[in-house]
Amino acid sequence: MTSFLQIDLPAMLTGTLAALVCALIGNFLVLTRQSMLGDAMGHVVLPGIVIAFVLAGTTATWVMLAGAFAAALFSAMLVEFLRRIAGVEPSAALGSVFTAMFALGVLLLEQSGVARTSFDVHHILFGNIETAIWPAAAGLRSLFDTAALASLPPQLGRLAFGLAVVALVIVLLFKELRVVSFDPDFARTIGISPRMIGALIVALAALAAVISLSSVGVILLVAMMVCPPATARMLTDDLKTQVLLSLLFALASGVFGYAIAVLLPLAFGYEISFGAAGTIAVVAGLFQLAAMLFGPKRGIPRTV
Amino acid sequence: MNDLHSLVSILLLQAGYNTIVVMLGAAALGAATGIVGVFAMLRRRALVADAVAHATLPGVALGFIVAVSLGFSGRSLPFLMTGAALTAILAALAIQWITNRTRLTEDTAIASVLATFFALGIVMLTVIQTLKTGGQAGLDIYLLGATAGMLREEAITLAVFSLVVAIAVAAIFKELTLISFDADYARAHGFPVRLLDLAILALVLAVVVIGLRVVGLVLIVALLITPPAAARFWTNHTGRMTLISAMIGAASAYFGAAISAVSPDTPTGAVIVLVAFALLLFSVFFGSARGIVVRALGARQWRGAS
Numbered sequence: 001m002t003s004f005l006q007i008d009l010p011a012m013l014t015g016t017l018a019a020l021v022c023a024l025i026g027n028f029l030v031l032t033r034q035s036m037l038g039d040a041m042g043h044v045v046l047p048g049i050v051i052a053f054v055l056a057g058t059t060a061t062w063v064m065l066a067g068a069f070a071a072a073l074f075s076a077m078l079v080e081f082l083r084r085i086a087g088v089e090p091s092a093a094l095g096s097v098f099t100a101m102f103a104l105g106v107l108l109l110e111q112s113g114v115a116r117t118s119f120d121v122h123h124i125l126f127g128n129i130e131t132a133i134w135p136a137a138a139g140l141r142s143l144f145d146t147a148a149l150a151s152l153p154p155q156l157g158r159l160a161f162g163l164a165v166v167a168l169v170i171v172l173l174f175k176e177l178r179v180v181s182f183d184p185d186f187a188r189t190i191g192i193s194p195r196m197i198g199a200l201i202v203a204l205a206a207l208a209a210v211i212s213l214s215s216v217g218v219i220l221l222v223a224m225m226v227c228p229p230a231t232a233r234m235l236t237d238d239l240k241t242q243v244l245l246s247l248l249f250a251l252a253s254g255v256f257g258y259a260i261a262v263l264l265p266l267a268f269g270y271e272i273s274f275g276a277a278g279t280i281a282v283v284a285g286l287f288q289l290a291a292m293l294f295g296p297k298r299g300i301p302r303t304v
Numbered sequence: 305m306n307d308l309h310s311l312v313s314i315l316l317l318q319a320g321y322n323t324i325v326v327m328l329g330a331a332a333l334g335a336a337t338g339i340v341g342v343f344a345m346l347r348r349r350a351l352v353a354d355a356v357a358h359a360t361l362p363g364v365a366l367g368f369i370v371a372v373s374l375g376f377s378g379r380s381l382p383f384l385m386t387g388a389a390l391t392a393i394l395a396a397l398a399i400q401w402i403t404n405r406t407r408l409t410e411d412t413a414i415a416s417v418l419a420t421f422f423a424l425g426i427v428m429l430t431v432i433q434t435l436k437t438g439g440q441a442g443l444d445i446y447l448l449g450a451t452a453g454m455l456r457e458e459a460i461t462l463a464v465f466s467l468v469v470a471i472a473v474a475a476i477f478k479e480l481t482l483i484s485f486d487a488d489y490a491r492a493h494g495f496p497v498r499l500l501d502l503a504i505l506a507l508v509l510a511v512v513v514i515g516l517r518v519v520g521l522v523l524i525v526a527l528l529i530t531p532p533a534a535a536r537f538w539t540n541h542t543g544r545m546t547l548i549s550a551m552i553g554a555a556s557a558y559f560g561a562a563i564s565a566v567s568p569d570t571p572t573g574a575v576i577v578l579v580a581f582a583l584l585l586f587s588v589f590f591g592s593a594r595g596i597v598v599r600a601l602g603a604r605q606w607r608g609a610s
Contacts, residue, residue, distance in 0.1 A: 030408075035415035036351060086588040086596060092533040095350050099526035100581035103574035106448060110569055219426060223419035230412050261427075275430035278423040285420025292406050 005137035008262065010153050014132040015220065015280050016254030017159035018212040022224035023250035024166050025204045027243050030229040031181035032201065038225030040098045041209040042218035044075040046105025049214065054112050068210040075101050129216050129276050130262070132156070155215035162211040166204050170243070173200070178239050216277050223281035224250060231288040234295035253284040311566045323565050326451050329459030330518050330561040331554040334527060334576070336466035337515060338553025339473050340507045341528035342535070342546045346484035347504055351411070352399060354525040355418035357512045359395030361425025361521055363387035364446050365432060372435075381458060381517070384446070388513045388521075395421050396505060449520030449573030451561045458517060465514045469507060470550075476503060481542045518557065520573035526580060527553055534584040537591025552587075556580035 022038070029037050045068035052067025075097050082093035132153040142148040170177060176197050179187040184194040205225070212221045232245035257280030265274070344353055367387025368378045376383065395417050402413035429443060473480065483490045483500050491497045508528065515524045535549035560576030589596050 030412050033409050033411050035409075035411040039354075039415060039418065082588065086537075087594060088533050088536070088588070089345065091348065091350055092345055092529050095354070095529040096526065096533055096581060096584055099523055099529070099577050103523055103526070103577035103581075106571055106574040107578065110571065110574075219419060219423050222415065223423055226412055226415040226419060230408055230416055233408065234406065274427045278426035278430065281419055281423030282427055285416065285423065288416055288420075292402065292408070297407055 002137060002139055005139070005142060006134050008258070009137075010132040010134040010156065011129045011262075011276060012255065012258040013156055014129045014153065014159065014215055015258055015276060016251060017156065017163060018129075018216040018220060019224045019228070019250040019254040019280060019284070020247055021159060021163040021166055021208045022212055022221055023228035023246045024163070024170065024243065025201070025208050026225035027229040027232070027239075027246055028170075028177055028181055028201045029205060029225055030233060031239075032198065034201075035226045035230075037202065037205055038209060039218075039222045040094060041072065041206055042213060042221050043098045043102035043105075045071045045206075045210055045213060046102055047071055047108055048074075048105075049210075050105055050108040050112065054108075064214055065207075065210055068213070069206065071101065072206050129220075129258075132215070155211075158211050159215065162207055166208060169200070169204060173197070174240075177201070181239070220277040220281050223284050224253075227281070227284035227288045228253065231284075231291040234288070234291035234297050237297070249284065249287050253280050253287060257281070257283040311562065322456055325456045325459045326454045327558055327561045327565070329454075329462040330451060330572075330576075331558040332463040332466040333511070333515050333518055334531075334553035334555070334557025335550040336469040336553075337511045337524070337527035338531040338535075338549040338551070339470055339546055340504075340511050341532040341553070342542070342549050343473070343480050343484055343504050344508050344528050345532045347501060349504060349508060350525065350529050351414050352396065352505070353508045353512065353528050355399060355414045355421075356392045356395050356509060357521045357524045358418045358425075359421035360388035360392045360513060360516060361422055361446070362428055363389065363391030363425075364443065364516070364521075365425055365428035366391070368432060368443060369428075378443075381461065385513050385516070388516060389509065391421060391425075392509050392512060396509065445520070446516050447520050447522055448571035449516075449518050449523070449576070451518060451564055451572045454517070462514060462518065465510070469510055469514075472503075472507060473546075476500065477543070477546075480504065484542070518561070518572055519576055520571065523573040523577045526577040527556070530577070530580040530584050531556065534580075534587040534591075537587040537594045539593050552580065552583050556583060 026035075026038065029035055048067035048069070048071025049064055050067075052063050052070075056063040079093050079097050082088040082097065083090055088096075132155060134148075134152055136142065136148040136151040138148070176187070176192050179190070179192060180194045180197040187194050187197070208225070209221055212224075228246040228249040229242070231249045232242040235245055236242050258276050260283065261274040261276040261279035341350075344350055364384050364387055367384040370387070371380045371383035372378045398417045399410070399413045402408055402417070403410045408416075432443065479490075479495060479500055480503075482495060483497050487497050490500075511528070512521070512524050515527065519527060531549045531553040532545070534552050535545045538548050539545050556576050556579040559579045561572060563579075564570045564572040564575045587595065590598070592598060
C-alpha cells in the first residue's frame with residue numbers, strides 16, 4: 001500500500017488531472033474546428049519554457065507560465081505578421097511558425113545544457129509522469145495528514161488549479177460557449193461576440209497546455225485535447241452530456257492507461273514497463289476508435 | 305572562431321569525403337520536399353503530412369523489432385523505412401475514413417490520428433529501450449534527425465530516392481498544376497482529380513519516409529511547408545515557383561547538415577528547419593515578386609507617376 005501511495009498514486013493523479021483539464025477545454029476546440037491548436041500550442045511554448053528556465057534558474061509554475069505565454073504571444077504575432085502583412089497562406093503561416101519555434105526550443109535545450117539537468121527533450125516529447133513521487137506517504141492515514149499532503153508533487157497543485165480555473169470559466173459562460181461553438185452567426189445577432197469567446201477558448205487552451213506540458217509532455221496533451229471530446233461527440237448531440245462524457249473518458253484513460261503501463265506488467269512479474277504518458281494517450285485513442293465503430297452517432301456526417 | 309572556420313571549410317566542401325556526400329544527400333532530400341511541398345500546400349495537405357510524419361514512429365519501432373528478431377542490425381534502413389511507410393499509409397487511410405465516415409471533422413481526424421499513432425510509437429520505443437539487444441539508442445535520431453554517423457550508402461540512397469520523386473513530379477507536372485488551381489475545371493475536362501490527389505499524397509508519404517533519417521519525423525513537415533511559402537514571394541509562375549522551392553529546400557538542408565556537422569550535439573532537423581524559416585523571412589522582405597520591400601517601392605513609383 002505504501003509503495004502504491006508513494007510511487008503510483010502521484011503519477012496516476014498527474015496523468016489523470018492533466019487528461020481532465022485538456023479534455024475539458026478540448027471539447028470546444030473540437031467543436032470550433034481547432035483540434036490542431038493543442039498540437040501547435042504544445043510546440044510553440046517550448047522555447048519560452050526553456051528561456052524562462054535558463055533566465056530564472058527555476059521550474060516554478062509562474063516562471064514557466066510567463067515564458068510559455070510570452071512564446072505563445074510572440075508566435076501569434078509572427079503568424080499574424082506572415083498572414084496579414086506578408087500575405088502567406090494561413091495554414092502555411094501557422095505551420096512554418098510552429099515548426100520553427102519547436103526547432104528553436106529543441107536547439108536551446110541542447111545548447112544551454114539544460115537538457116541533462118531538469119528537462120530533457122524526451123520528457124517534453126514523451127512525457128514522464130513516473131517522476132511524480134510522494135515519499136512522505138506512509139500508509140493510508142497519510143491521505144488525511146496535512147503535513148504529508150503538503151509534500152505532494154507540486155505539479156498536482158498546478159494541474160488542480162488549472163482544472164478549477166477552466167471548469168469555472170466553462171460553467172459561468174456555458175451558454176455563450178455553446179452558442180458560439182454551434183452557431184457563431186446566431187451568437188452575433190444576440191450580442192455575443194464570437195471573437196471574444198474564441199479568444200477565451202484559445203487562452204484557456206494555452207493555460208491547459210502550459211501546465212500540462214512540463215508535467216506530462218506534448219503527446220499526452222495533444223491526445224487529451226482531441227480524443228476524449230471526439231469520443232464523446234460520437235455518443236451524444238447534447239453539449240452538456242458531451243462535456244461530462246469526455247471527462248469520464250479522460251478519467252478512464254488516465255486510470256486504465258497507467259494501470260496497463262505500470263501495474264499490469266508488474267502483476268505478471270515482468271521487468272518492463274511501458275511509458276505511462278504514451279499508454280494513456282493510446283488508451284484514449286482506442287476509446288475513440290470504439291466510439292467511431294460502434295457509437296450511435298456514426299454513419300452519415302451530421303451537424304447539430 | 306574555430307567553429308566558424310570549420311563551418312566555412314565544410315560549406316566549401318573541404319570536409320571529409322563522407323561529410324560531403326551526406327550534405328549533398330541532405331540537399332537532394334531538401335529539393336524533393338521543396339518540390340512536393342508546392343503541391344501539398346496548394347491542395348491543402350500540409351496538416352495531413354504532419355500527422356502522417358508522426359505516424360511513422362510506430363512503424364520505425366516495428367521495423368526495429370522485426371529486423372532484430374530476424375537477426376539483422378536494428379538500424380538497418382530498409383526495415384525501418386518499410387515499417388515507417390506501412391504505418392504512415394495506415395494513418396492516411398484512418399484520416400480518410402474518419403473524415404468521410406463519421407461526423408468528426410477533418411481537423412479532429414488529423415489531430416487524433418497524429419496523437420494516437422505517435423503515442424503508440426513512443427510506447428513501443430520505451431519497450432524497446434528495456435529490451436537488451438543494443439543499438440536502440442540509434443532509434444532516437446528518427447525523432448529529430450541526425451547526419452552524424454550517417455553512412456555514404458545511406459546518403460546515396462536518399463539522393464536516388466529524391467531524384468525519383470523529382471522525376472515523378474515532372475512527369476505529371478501539368479496535371480498537378482491544373483488541379484491545384486482549378487480542380488472543378490480539371491474534373492469537368494475528365495482529369496482524374498482523385499487519382500492525382502492520391503498521387504500527391506503518395507509523394508508526400510515518400511518524402512516523409514525518405515526524410516526521417518536526416519530531418520526526423522517531428523519536424524519533416526516544415527520542409528514541406530516553409531520552402532514553398534518562401535518561393536511564393538519570388539514568382540507567380542508555378543513552374544518557376546517549384547524550382548525556387550526546390551532550391552530553398554536544398555539550401556536549408558545543405559546548410560543545416562553543415563552546421564550540425566560542426567557541432568555534433570545539435571539535432572540536424574532543428575537546424576534545417578531554422579535555416580528554412582530564416583530563408584522564409586528573407587523572402588518575405590526581399591522577394592522579387594511579392595516581397596514587402598518590392599511592394600513598398602512599387603507603391604512609391606505608382607504615387608510618383610500619378
